[in-house]
Amino acid sequence: MSERRVLHSALRQTAWVESILRAAGELLDVELSGPVDLGGSSRSTVLRCGTAGGGSVIVKAFTNEPESLRAFTAEAxxxxxxxxxxxxxxxxxxxxxxxxxxxxxxxxxxxxxxxxDPAVAESALLAWAGGLGRLAAASVHRRADLTRLWSRYDKGLLSWGDEPWIAQRATELLALLDEAGIAVPPGLGEELAGIGTAGGEEYPAFTPGDTCPDNNLLTPEGLRLIDFEAACYQSVFLTAAYCRMPFSSCWCVFTLPAGMAAEIEQAYRAEVVGVYPALAEDEVWQAGMRQATAVWTVDATVRLLPRAAEDAPLHRTRRPVPTRRQVLRHRWEMASALEEYPAFARTMRALLREVAGGWEVAPLPGYPAFAN
Structure with a gap:
């Protein structure tokens, strides 16, 4: 990038930040200053700003792209x-x-x-899972409230809870398999249609949407969640799968010590059985968890496989971090054992053999906190 373009970009960003400060200050009727960029994303800018009284607030401003506007509505x-x-x-x-x-x-x-510190990490995982479970349980009777609030801030876009994203991912997976030359086993389409019901209405609860590790603050007052850009109601299994896999759609994906995933999954489950007693039945719980695991595996495959021709870290700056190929292979290995979906399991084994078989990458390592 030329020096002139860099300068122009910097000036444009400065003007954007100044406009954010001005709008946020008018909203609160207080002068804001000293903005510190907390990262944000392509959809949003997140600033920590000082107030005239010596305190600070967080300002999150969104662009006018469609996905950014949906993220604003969900967050608000x-x-x-x-x-x-x-x-x-x-x-x-x-x-x-x-x-x-x-x-x-x-x-x-x-x-x-x-x-x-393995003790701190284990305690934090249990606090995270239990906190998500309590949130789900507390939210069961608040769905109409979220619908009302969505209408207040609506920008004309469907919420993730209303969008048929699971079915869309299934269609995209079939197209990807065709492009990769993977023969589709008989019955895969029907199984994917059944798997797609995992987002259904049987056990819905609220989720911030992106419950990945970097969106969970470990404060002195306990676990606090941030980033509600995909907030919606969805099946509790889709959230609980983040415990089992772990972190179904995230960059911070490593393996856990034996038994720990089951322990944190139980911490979540213990909180939701009070509002959904049927989830105390192992047959019900395990079936829902296997279905959710399949959903998130399809999602990971659709998102990462098109970019796996060039292996790269899953996060631009954080280290250590796994690569696309490491995570895909790990997801396919787990899903290849989902024998109640035989065509899907066969597809996963085909991907391991015909795609991942040529990848010269190390197995997915364990979380650094538990290395010793």
Whole structure:
């Protein structure tokens, strides 16, 4: 990039930040200053800003791209539900942006999993799973409230809870298999249609959507969740699968010590059986978990396989981090044992043999915190 283009980009970013500060300050009727960029994403800019009184707030502003607008609506509605996440101090649907209470600079679950203290990491995992379970249980009777809040901040886009993303991923998987020259076993289409019911209405609960390790703060007051850009109601199994896999759609994917995934899964399950007593039945629970594992494996395959021709770390800056190929192979290995979906399991074994068989990458390692 030329020096002139770099300067132009910097000036444009400065102007954008200044406009965010101005809009957020007017919303709160307070002067904001000293913005610190907390990362954000291609959809949003997240700033920690000082207030005239010496405190600080978090300002999150979104672009006007369709996915950014959906993320704004989900964040505004999900946080305004008031059962998880930082307190909402103000919402400007026009910019659009939110101002939230500042939860401070506590370590995230990702920080401790990539650290070197196994006791802290295990305790944090149990707090995370139990906290998600309590959130799910507390949310069961609040769905109408979320619908009302979504309408308040609606930008004309479907929520993830209403979008048929699982069925869309299944269609994309079939196309990918064809492109890769993988023969589709008889019955795969029917099995994928059945797997697609995992997002259904039988055991719905609220989720922030992206419950990955870097979106969970370990504060002195306990676990606090951030990032509600995909907040919606979905099957509890789709959330619980993050315990078993672990972290179904995330970059922070390593292996856990023997038995630990089952332990954190049980911490989540123990919280939701109070509102859904049928989940105490092992047959019901295990069937739902296997179905959710299949859903997330399809999702990972569709997202990562097209980019796996060039192996690369899953995160741009965090280290250590696994590569695309390491995570795909790990997901396919787990899913190849889902024998109640025989065509799907055969497909996973075909991917391991005909695609991953040529990859010269190390097996997925364990989380650094448990290395010793």
């Amino acid at each position: 509605a999900g946080l305004s539900l008031g059962i998880a996440g930082p307190k909402v101090l103000g919402v400007d649907p026009e910019v659009p942006l939110l101002v939230m209470a500042d939860l401070g600079s506590a370590p995230t679950l990702a920080d401790v999993l990539l650290g070197n």
